[in-house]
Every structure is written in structure tokens, then in C-alpha cells.
Amino acid sequence: KAGVTQTPRYLIKTRGQQVTLSCSPISGHRSVSWYQQTPGQGLQFLFEYFSETQRNKGNFPGRFSGRQFSNSRSEMNVSTLELGDSALYLCASSFPDLATTNEKLFFGSGTQLSVL
Amino acid sequence: QQPVQSPQAVILREGEDAVINCSSSKALYSVHWYRQKHGEAPVFLMILLKGGEQKGHDKISASFNEKKQQSSLYLTASQLSYSGTYFCGTEAGANNLFFGTGTRLTVIP
Numbered sequence: 731k732a733g734v735t736q737t738p739r740y741l742i743k744t745r746g747q748q749v750t751l752s753c754s755p756i757s758g759h760r761s762v763s764w765y766q767q768t769p770g771q772g773l774q775f776l777f778e779y780f781s782e783t784q785r786n787k788g789n790f791p792g793r794f795s796g797r798q799f800s801n802s803r804s805e806m807n808v809s810t811l812e813l814g815d816s817a818l819y820l821c822a823s824s825f826p827d828l829a830t831t832n833e834k835l836f837f838g839s840g841t842q843l844s845v846l
Numbered sequence: 847q848q849p850v851q852s853p854q855a856v857i858l859r860e861g862e863d864a865v866i867n868c869s870s871s872k873a874l875y876s877v878h879w880y881r882q883k884h885g886e887a888p889v890f891l892m893i894l895l896k897g898g899e900q901k902g903h904d905k906i907s908a909s910f911n912e913k914k915q916q917s918s919l920y921l922t923a924s925q926l927s928y929s930g931t932y933f934c935g936t937e938a939g940a941n942n943l944f945f946g947t948g949t950r951l952t953v954i955p
Contacts, residue, residue, distance in 0.1 A: 734887075763942065772848070772947035773888070773933060786942040820887065834878065835935075835943070837887035 732756065734823050734838035742844045748809040751841045755802050755823030762804040763835065764796060767818040776819075779804055808843075816845045847872060849936045851946035858924045858953050866949045868934030869916040877910050877917040878935035878943060888933060891919075924953045 735754040743749050755762050764776040775788035779798035796806040802823075808815055819842075822835035849870040856864055868877065876895050880888040892903070894910035894917060902908065905922045917936075921928055931950045935943035 765945070770947070773935075773945035774848075775942055775944055778942050788942075822888075834890040834893060835880075835888075836890070837880075839887045 734821060734836050736819075736821055736838035736841050738841060739839065740842045740844075742846060743811050744846050745811055745813060747811050748807065749811060749843060750805055750807045751819055751821075751843075753804045753806075753821035753823075753838060755804070755821075756825065756836055759823035759825045759836070760802050761824045761833075762798055762802065763822045763824075764804070764806050765820045765822065766790075767820055767840070768816075773820070776806065811845045813845050816843060818842050847936075847944045849934055849944060849946040851932075851934055851949050853949060854947070855950040856952070858921075858928075858951065860926060860953055860955055861923050864921045864924060864951060866919040866921075866932050866934075866951070867916060868918070868936070868946055869914070870936045872915065872936075874910075874912065874915055874917075874936050876937045877908075878937070879908055879917075879919050880933045880935065880945075881930045882933065882948075883930040891932075921951070924951075926953050926955065929953045 737752045761780045763778040765773045767773050778786045782798045793809045798804045818840045820840040822837045824833040849868050852867045878893050879891040882888040908919045910917045931948040933945045933948050935945045
């Protein structure tokens with residue numbers, strides 16, 4: 731079974747631009763969560779999607795958004811990029827759902843975003 | 847809602863033991879532990895669901911004290927392969943995990 735796939739692996743953008751990151755969960759997983767990882771802050775929760783619906787959202791500004799498609803693939807978008815958005819963005823999927831968060835997360839390798 | 851992990855970093859010699867602590871200001875439903883090696887994705891270690899529960903595999907185990915809202919990860923007779931950053935993730939009933947800032951563990955020969 732293929733693991734969680736994130737594309738692209740690396741991305742360089744300039745301030746003010748927008749970016750879209752993609753995540754393909756493990757086949758059969760319906761929940762996808764997104765995290766921002768920075769050296770000082772660890773893993774910060776962005777949002778979680780289940781069956782195309784955003785169920786939870788972390789404490790990030792509205793510039794960060796996401797969506798999930800009917801095949802469970804997910805995208806996250808960051809508009810008007812700021813220098814502080816430079817980070818590793820990880821997505822994680824779980825099976826069969828995250829109703830009780832008892833299911834372990836399978837993480838992708840992440841997209842390293844650099845904002846210049 | 848982010849749990850607090852301690853210590854932030856620890857260096858061990860092979861064969862030594864270590865304890866990583868994770869505490870939350872909120873009542874917890876479950877605690878997850880993950881390990882991330884440099885340049886790789888975090889990998890699941892274990893979930894603790896009930897207060898008082900203890901789990902382990904190989905020489906890595908964990909406990910969950912529901913009343914104290916904390917969990918501890920125990921690494922015994924450490925091996926070089928244990929090196930990495932350990933994260934605890936806590937779930938307080940909102941169907942999402944909040945992770946601590948991580949504990950960087952380095953095992954040296």
C-alpha cells in the first residue's frame with residue numbers, strides 16, 4: 731500500500747504570492763490533517779478534513795485554507811505569503827475516521843516551503 | 847492547548863535510559879507518541895487511551911496518568927536507532943491532536 735504522498739517536496743516563493751500544497755492519503759483513509767512544523771514550535775495543527783468537510787481548525791489566520799475532494803485527496807492553500815510561513819507542512823491521514831482520535835496518524839514526508 | 851514536553855533535548859550513551867514527559871492543562875482523552883528522524887516523517891509509536899494505561903513495545907513504553915493530565919515515555923537500554931525527535935500528541939475531545947514542541951533525543955556510542 732502506498733503511503734501518504736505530498737507534492738511538491740520543496741517550494742520557494744516570495745512574499746505576497748500564494749501557494750497550493752497537495753496531499754494524497756493512504757487508500758481508504760478518509761481523514762486528512764495538516765500540520766505546520768517549525769524548529770521552535772514543533773507541530774502546529776492547521777485543520778482536519780473528513781469526507782470533504784472541515785471538522786476542526788487550528789489557530790491560524792484565514793490566509794490558510796484547505797479542502798478535501800471526493801477521493802479524499804486534500805489541498806491546502808496559503809495566500810499572501812509572509813516570511814514567517816516558511817516551514818515544513820505535513821499532512822497525515824487516518825483510517826477509518828478520526829471520530830475519537832483513537833486512530834494513529836500516518837504522516838507524509840512534507841512540503842518544505844521557503845518564503846523569500 | 848499545546849502540551850508541554852520535557853526535557854527539550856537529551857543526550858544518552860547506548861544502553862542508558864531516558865524519560866520524556868508530556869503534560870497538558872486540559873483533561874485528556876488520549877495521548878499519542880510519535881518519533882521523527884531527521885529529514886523523515888513522524889512515525890507512530892503508541893496510543894494510550896485510558897488513565898493508568900501503560901503500553902510498550904521493544905524497550906519503549908509509556909504511561910498515561912489521566913488525573914495528572916500527563917504521560918511519560920520510557921526508553922530503556924537505548925540504541926542508536928532511538929535517536930530522533932519524540933512528539934506527544936494530546937486529544938482533549940475535539941477530534942484533533944495537538945502536539946508538543948518535541949524532545950530531541952541523541953544516542954551516542
